[in-house]
Amino acid sequence: MELKRVVVTGLGALTPLGNTVSEYWNGLKNGVSGAAPITRFDASKFKTQFACEVKGYEPENYFDRKEARKMDYFSQFAMIVADEAVKDARLIEDNVDLDRIGVIWGSGIGGLRTFQEECVNFANGDGTPRFNPFFIPKMIVDISAGHISIKHGFRGPNFVTVSACASATNALIDAYNYIRLGMADVIVSGGSEAAVTEAGVGGFNALKALSERNDSPETASRPFDADRDGFVLGEGAGALILEEYEHAKARGAKIYAEIIGGAMSADAYHITAPHPEGRGAYTVMKNVLQQSGINTEEVDYINVHGTSTPLGDLSEVKAIKQVFGDHAYNLNISSTKSMTGHLLGAAGAVEAIASILAIQHNVVPPTINHFTDDENLDSRLNLTFNKAQEREVRVALSNTFGFGGHNTSVLFRQLND
Numbered sequence: 037m038e039l040k041r042v043v044v045t046g047l048g049a050l051t052p053l054g055n056t057v058s059e060y061w062n063g064l065k066n067g068v069s070g071a072a073p074i075t076r077f078d079a080s081k082f083k084t085q086f087a088c089e090v091k092g093y094e095p096e097n098y099f100d101r102k103e104a105r106k107m108d109y110f111s112q113f114a115m116i117v118a119d120e121a122v123k124d125a126r127l128i129e130d131n132v133d134l135d136r137i138g139v140i141w142g143s144g145i146g147g148l149r150t151f152q153e154e155c156v157n158f159a160n161g162d163g164t165p166r167f168n169p170f171f172i173p174k175m176i177v178d179i180s181a182g183h184i185s186i187k188h189g190f191r192g193p194n195f196v197t198v199s200a201c202a203s204a205t206n207a208l209i210d211a212y213n214y215i216r217l218g219m220a221d222v223i224v225s226g227g228s229e230a231a232v233t234e235a236g237v238g239g240f241n242a243l244k245a246l247s248e249r250n251d252s253p254e255t256a257s258r259p260f261d262a263d264r265d266g267f268v269l270g271e272g273a274g275a276l277i278l279e280e281y282e283h284a285k286a287r288g289a290k291i292y293a294e295i296i297g298g299a300m301s302a303d304a305y306h307i308t309a310p311h312p313e314g315r316g317a318y319t320v321m322k323n324v325l326q327q328s329g330i331n332t333e334e335v336d337y338i339n340v341h342g343t344s345t346p347l348g349d350l351s352e353v354k355a356i357k358q359v360f361g362d363h364a365y366n367l368n369i370s371s372t373k374s375m376t377g378h379l380l381g382a383a384g385a386v387e388a389i390a391s392i393l394a395i396q397h398n399v400v401p402p403t404i405n406h407f408t409d410d411e412n413l414d415s416r417l418n419l420t421f422n423k424a425q426e427r428e429v430r431v432a433l434s435n436t437f438g439f440g441g442h443n444t445s446v447l448f449r450q451l452n453d
Contacts, residue, residue: 039216043451045289046125046277047389048117048226052088052270052376056120060386061393063375064401065424069254070376071268076232084246086253087232088270088377106170107183108147109230113273113382114180115187118224121275122188127222130287138192138220139181140211142203142227144381144438145236147175152235180228192220198381200438201341202300203227204274205384208446209298211278221283226385228273237269243308247344257378258405259342259371260349260419267343270377274385276392293392293448296431297328303441310348310437314355317341317435320443321359328447330431332360335367335447337400337432339391342371343378352435353413368400368427370420375404384436388446391432395450400425 049056052070053063063070070088079085090113095104098116107115118139122128127137154171173179178196185194193214197206204227211225240246247266249256257268284291301323303316310317325332340352349371357364372390379386394400406421413419430450437443 040218041281042212042215042278042295043281043284044276044292044295044392045279045284046121046127047292047392048120048124048275049386049389050090050113050117051272051386052090055090057389060389064372064390065399067402067404067423068375069404070270071253071256073253074232074237077234079237082237083241083248084237085250086256086268087237088268089232090272106174108150108174110143110146110228111174111180111183113230114141114228115183117226117228117273117275118184121224121277125277125289127277128188132287133221134189135191136221137190138214138223139184139190139194140207140214140223140225141181141184141196142207142381142384143177143180143196143229144198144200144203145229145231146177148231148236149233150174152233184224190224192223199442200440201378201380201383202436202438202442202444203381203384205388205434205436205444205446206300208276208278208384208388209300209444212295212298215278215280222277222279224275225278226273226275227382229380229382230271231380232269232271240269245345255405257344257374258407259344259374259403260410260413261406262408262410264344264346264349266345267373268377270379272379272386273382274389276385276388291451293395294451295446296330296449297324297447299324299327299445301443303443305441308439310351312347312351314351314358316441316443317352317355317437318358320445321355321433321435324433324445324447332363335360335431335433336427336429337368337391337394339387339432339434340369340371341435341437342373342403344373350412353417357414365416365418368418368420368425370401370403372401384434384444387436388434388448391434391448394429395432395448398426398428400427400429
């Protein structure tokens with residue numbers, strides 16, 4: 037069986053840097069920080085009092101009030117970016133077979149806001165079970181894909197992947213493989229997350245995973261900096277339209293890039309900490325390169341997981357050096373989480389979009405907030421500190437790793453007819 041080629045024909049983004057793809061890209065290339073004091077709730081008693089929130093988000097600007105009440109923010113975010121991507125790809129305008137269009141989405145946590153609200157309301161009551169009839173449909177993680185398919189009538193494969201912070205990249209890989217195998221012509225894929233809540237911030241604080249730099253939120257996410265002290269929680273969503281190449285060409289679709297590989301691995305080491313030598317990260321990058329059939333020297337840019345944690349950043353760099361050898365010094369490497377914060381299960385989607393736009397514009401977005409070199413990191417690596425860099429980007433690799441030791445890598449290439 038001959039595997040089919042898969043391309044990206046539409047994009048959608050709702051991020052702490054902007055509420056459309058163009059706004060997001062403008063923020064990335066200009067090194068804008070999305071971190072600010074939390075507005076979603078009173079965080080004055082929390083160890084971390086800031087996050088990377090979607091700015092100025094009001095559900096009523098996108099949904100009627102009745103519709104919005106039936107959806108948690110993570111589903112609302114998913115619907116918004118899917119709409120942008122579908123319009124960008126002209127899917128509804130063209131005569132496409134809706135039975136051959138699927139939705140494969142990713143979210144690590146899902147309806148945390150809804151779960152928290154319903155449990156708090158019950159705890160504050162007299163013990164009488166009074167729950168919102170939409171409690172379960174608002175909370176469950178798969179409902180995001182359901183909402184997207186229902187709105188647009190997409191009747192192909194439909195499900196959600198859950199692998200913590202690797203969720204959206206897992207979804208992209210699943211979508212890629214379904215199309216390669218001929219099981220769908222088009223799949224709306226990506227991820228969404230809305231965990232800037234008391235439970236989300238408090239839970240990650242208890243893990244000692246978050247930065248506590250409350251005096252300077254905008255500089256708190258500082259991957260690879262010697263003084264990094266944890267990640268900054270983000271929220272938002274990203275959507276990509278994945279399409280079989282001949283199908284896209286036949287309808288004259290705009291093609292952003294080709295997906296040429298997607299791989300997964302496990303650290304098999306610890307529930308939250310990465311393997312100290314980056315064993316799982318090494319395996320997943322090695323596998324994606326082998327699967328795609330390209331050499332290490334052909335990769336120009338790596339959008340790293342780069343969360344700004346002391347252990348994670350170091351282990352990923354070790355893995356990159358092991359995989360790429362001397363070519364590691366010719367790469368541009370950057371962590372866009374320095375600007376967006378960590379969108380958890382949606383991270384892989386927005387970072388895939390950043391990688392694709394780097395190919396489109398031949399601009400590598402920076403790793404901002406670098407102040408002090410880490411003596412444990414190789415200073416010869418180009419970590420694209422503080423300012424975007426222009427270079428030809430033909431092939432870009434995006435890494436996303438998750439609690440539980442889940443590792444994913446996806447590889448994009450400038451379209452070669």
